[in-house]
Amino acid sequence: xxxxxxxxxxxxxxxxxxxxxxxxxxxxxxxxxxxxxxxxxxxxxxxxxxxxxxxxxxxxxxxxxxxxxxxxxxxxxxxxxxxxxxxxxxxxxxxxxxxxxxxxxxxxxxxxxxxxxxxxxxxxxxxxxxxxxxxxxxxxxxxxxxxxxxxxxxxxxxxxxxxxxxxxxxxxxxxxxxxxxxxxxxxxxxxxxxxx
Amino acid sequence: xxxxxxxxxxxxxxxxxxxxxxxxxxxxxxxxxxxxxxxxxxxxxxxxxxxxxxxxxxxxxxxxxxxxxxxxxxxxxxxxxxxxxxxxxxxxxxxxxxxxxxxxxxxxxxxxxxxxxxxxxxxxxxxxxxxxxxxxxxxxxxxxxxxxxxxxxxxxxxxxxxxxxxxxxxxxxxxxxxxxxxxxxxxxxxxxxxxxxxxxxxxxxxxxxxxxxxxxxxxxxxxxxxxxxxxxxxxxxxxxxxxxxxxxxxxxxxxxxxxxxxxxxxxxxxxxxxxxxxxxxxxxxxxxxxxxxxxxxxxxxxxxxxxxxxxxxxxxxxxxxxxxxxxxxxx
Numbered sequence: 355x356x357x358x359x360x361x362x363x364x365x366x367x368x369x370x371x372x373x374x375x376x377x378x379x380x381x382x383x384x385x386x387x388x389x390x391x392x393x394x395x396x397x398x399x400x401x402x403x404x405x406x407x408x409x410x411x412x413x414x415x416x417x418x419x420x421x422x423x424x425x426x427x428x429x430x431x432x433x434x435x436x437x438x439x440x441x442x443x444x445x446x447x448x449x450x451x452x453x454x455x456x457x458x459x460x461x462x463x464x465x466x467x468x469x470x471x472x473x474x475x476x477x478x479x480x481x482x483x484x485x486x487x488x489x490x491x492x493x494x495x496x497x498x499x500x501x502x503x504x505x506x507x508x509x510x511x512x513x514x515x516x517x518x519x520x521x522x523x524x525x526x527x528x529x530x531x532x533x534x535x536x537x538x539x540x541x542x543x544x545x546x547x548x549x550x
Numbered sequence: 551x552x553x554x555x556x557x558x559x560x561x562x563x564x565x566x567x568x569x570x571x572x573x574x575x576x577x578x579x580x581x582x583x584x585x586x587x588x589x590x591x592x593x594x595x596x597x598x599x600x601x602x603x604x605x606x607x608x609x610x611x612x613x614x615x616x617x618x619x620x621x622x623x624x625x626x627x628x629x630x631x632x633x634x635x636x637x638x639x640x641x642x643x644x645x646x647x648x649x650x651x652x653x654x655x656x657x658x659x660x661x662x663x664x665x666x667x668x669x670x671x672x673x674x675x676x677x678x679x680x681x682x683x684x685x686x687x688x689x690x691x692x693x694x695x696x697x698x699x700x701x702x703x704x705x706x707x708x709x710x711x712x713x714x715x716x717x718x719x720x721x722x723x724x725x726x727x728x729x730x731x732x733x734x735x736x737x738x739x740x741x742x743x744x745x746x747x748x749x750x751x752x753x754x755x756x757x758x759x760x761x762x763x764x765x766x767x768x769x770x771x772x773x774x775x776x777x778x779x780x781x782x783x784x785x786x787x788x789x790x791x792x793x794x795x796x797x798x799x800x801x802x803x804x805x806x807x808x809x810x811x812x813x814x815x816x817x818x819x820x821x822x823x824x825x826x827x828x829x830x831x832x833x834x835x836x837x838x839x840x841x842x843x844x845x846x847x848x849x850x851x852x853x854x855x856x857x858x859x860x861x862x863x864x865x866x867x868x869x870x871x872x873x874x875x876x877x878x879x880x881x
Contacts, residue, residue, distance in 0.1 A: 385699050424712045430721070493710050514706050518720065519699035528697050530717075531724045535662035536696055546657040 364388060364449040385442075385523035392441040404441050408448035413461045416476055417443060423488060424517040431530035439520030446516070457516075460509025464491075467506060565597070569754050573602055573618040573627050573841070581627075581841045587754045601840040601872060601881050605865070608846035609638070609744050612817035613759050615828075615843075616746045626746075628818075628835035633828050636743045637816035638763075639852060642686060642734035643806035644773040646793035648784030649704075653693070653726040663695030663725075673854060682771040686734025686854045688779070694725035704792055727792070730783070732776030734854045738816060739766050742808065763808030773803035815846035815857050833868035840881040844868050 396402040406414040418440045425434035434440070447453040464487070468476045472483050479487070490496050491506035492514075521527040556562045567589040574596070576582040583598040604611045612635045616626035626634050673685035695701075702720050704727070709719045741764035746757045781791040795804035821827025824836035833848050835841040844865040846857045875881045 425717050426713055428714055428717060488712065492712050510712075511706070511710075514710075514712065514716070515700075515703055518702040518706060522697040522701060522720070523699055531697055531721060532658035533694060533697055533724075534658060534660050535694060537660060539660050546659045 361449060364445055385519070388442055388445055389438060389524050391445065392438045395441075396438075404444075406444045408444050408454065409458065409461070412477075413458065414440065414444065416461050416464065417457075419477060420513060421517050421520070424514050425521045432526045434517050434521040437521045437524035437526040439517045439524070442520030442523075443513075443516050456509060456512050460505070460513065463505050463509060568595070569756070570606070570614055571617070571754070571756050573604070573614060575618070575620045575622060575627065575838070579622055579838065581838055589754075592754075601842070601876065603842040603844055603868070603872070605843070605845040608814045608817045608849075609759055609761075611843050611845055611847045612744060613746070613757075615818065616759075617757055623837070628828055628837040628841055630837050631825055631828055633819055633826065635745050635759075635817050636740075637738045637819045637850065638742050638744055638761075638808075638814060639736040639738055639816050640763075640808045641811040641813040641852070641854065642736050642765075642769045642772050643732065643811040644776040644795075644804040645729065645731045645806075646777060646780035646784075646791065646795075646804065647692070647727050647729045648780070648787075648789040648791050649723070650726050650728060650784075650787065650789040652788055654722050656694070656725060658694070661694045663691065663693040664728075665691045680775070682768040682775065683737055684735035684772075684853070686732045686772060686776060688776070689731040689733065690728060691731075692728035697724070728784075728789075730776075730780040732773070732780070733811060733813075734769075734772045734776070735852065736769055737766070738851065739764055744817060761809065765805055765808070770802050770805060773805040777803050813846070813852060813857050815849040815852045818843045818847035819850050820848040821850070832871040833864055834871070842868050842872060 392404065395404055399405070409417055418435055421434040421439045421443070425437075425439070427433040427436070443457065447457050465475045468474060468479050468483070468487060471487070472479050474483070476484065476487070487506075488510075490503055491510040494507055494511075497504040497507040522531065553562075553564070557564065565586075569587045569589055570584050571587060571594070572585045574582045574585055581599065581602040583596055584602060585594060585596050587593070588595050604614060606614055615628055615634050618627035619625070620627070623629060625632065628634065669690040671688040671690070673687055676685055702723075705720055705723050706716070709716055741762060744759040744761050747760035748757070750758050750760075752758050777793070777795055780793070784791045793804065796802060801807065818828040820829040820831055820833065822830070827836065829835055829843055829848050833842050833844050835843070845861055846852070848864060849857065849860065852860070872881065
């Protein structure tokens with residue numbers, strides 16, 4: 355992939371995701387390269403730490419919390435945070451102004467909403483309060499009942515999509531799905547049995 | 551694929567990173583060569599030629615001809631018919647996808663999903679009364695493909711929420727979607743063409759094209775037929791059709807915008823009458839005997855298949871003719 359800059363890759367990826375083409379034409383290679391960048395930076399820094407390129411330290415902590423909430427660890431695999439979804443989102447957002455409004459603005463909306471409601475910023479709220487807010491913005495029907503929730507619902511839907519993108523294009527996410535194509539097949543054992 | 555053997559003859563010199571600005575015309579009405587910009591240095595250069603063969607892709611070839619203006623051809627080279635840039639078509643395209651619950655039970659296996667090489671439906675209603683002319687084929691893909699961005703958008707929209715249940719649903723639904731791409735034939739119309747944009751130049755100062763694109767009702771009916779067929783196939787196989795399209799708006803029945811299927815052809819059409827066509831049946835310009843166009847531009851129409859093989863066949867025919875005519879001293 356020589357001749358293609360890191361910037362080209364991220365811009366393309368962000369444009370492709372935003373376009374949401376029916377054929378899902380976003381090159382898997384571009385996502386793989388974004389994850390490579392993340393791994394390289396983690397490997398190069400002491401303690402595997404990643405420095406956010408776009409979000410403030412405070413917003414990045416919120417992003418990490420939300421990614422972990424959207425796709426947590428379970429008995430099968432690690433979660434979105436371990437898989438690098440916050441870094442993935444940060445890298446893409448830095449290269450796409452539309453994302454900066456959606457995610458940068460969305461995180462500020464969330465803090466403001468929590469402050470109005472509980473007099474605390476999102477991360478300083480009690481766990482039950484955070485859950486209450488998330489349960490409000492995680493479903494479209496709530497915005498139909500109370501339109502003041504609409505910006506939060508829109509933000510959360512886009513974050514949920516991009517967290518899935520970051521997670522399921524990572525090594526952890528790919529293994530979670532048991533995708534085993536694109537690997538050498540020494541012999542063809544025939545098709546797997548048909549489901550009942 | 552074709553360039554290495556040509557280079558091996560020792561008779562081919564390749565100039566890469568060269569942007570053609572204009573085809574030059576001699577006082578005798580024959581092309582004398584090409585003026586181009588050497589991209590690395592931004593210098594203007596010139597290559598003299600006994601014959602010029604243009605194959606810049608349909609629209610770019612039209613652009614080069616239209617930008618090659620002279621006293622003899624004030625409306626663009628080889629354009630006495632006014633047909634350069636006209637008769638533009640692209641394939642009619644509409645896509646859909648279905649979710650097949652039965653596939654949830656498929657065992658993980660070494661598989662890269664299914665692509666066009668696995669399953670393809672050629673046009674099958676050629677002997678029926680259809681409410682649109684010509685026809686289309688269907689390419690089918692999907693299954694346990696390499697996970698990519700956007701793969702779980704539908705699941706997220708349906709499932710909503712967050713956490714363990716969302717993750718479990720993504721896992722369960724992975725590999726259960728099959729996609730259908732209809733690709734059909736468009737018939738030319740007078741509202742679909744390209745022309746030089748009088749206001750805009752590219753990086754090299756060369757005027758660019760602007761496009762006018764119009765689907766007729768018959769193309770929309772073809773897209774409607776595609777959508778109905780995809781849905782019928784999905785439902786007959788026990789699946790749920792996921793794609794929703796509008797019957798009006800800019801993209802009725804999911805018809806893709808012109809240019810999206812990247813099968814643009816027709817912009818320098820061939821024909822027997824120099825008054826209504828640009829090229830003869832050997833891709834030779836009616837107006838300029840030593841000028842040929844050998845990409846998608848000569849096609850009067852393009853069936854539902856990809857144009858590449860037709861381009862290759864016509865190029866071969868044009869090359870043999872050019873060689874023969876050169877030997878006879880006719881170009």
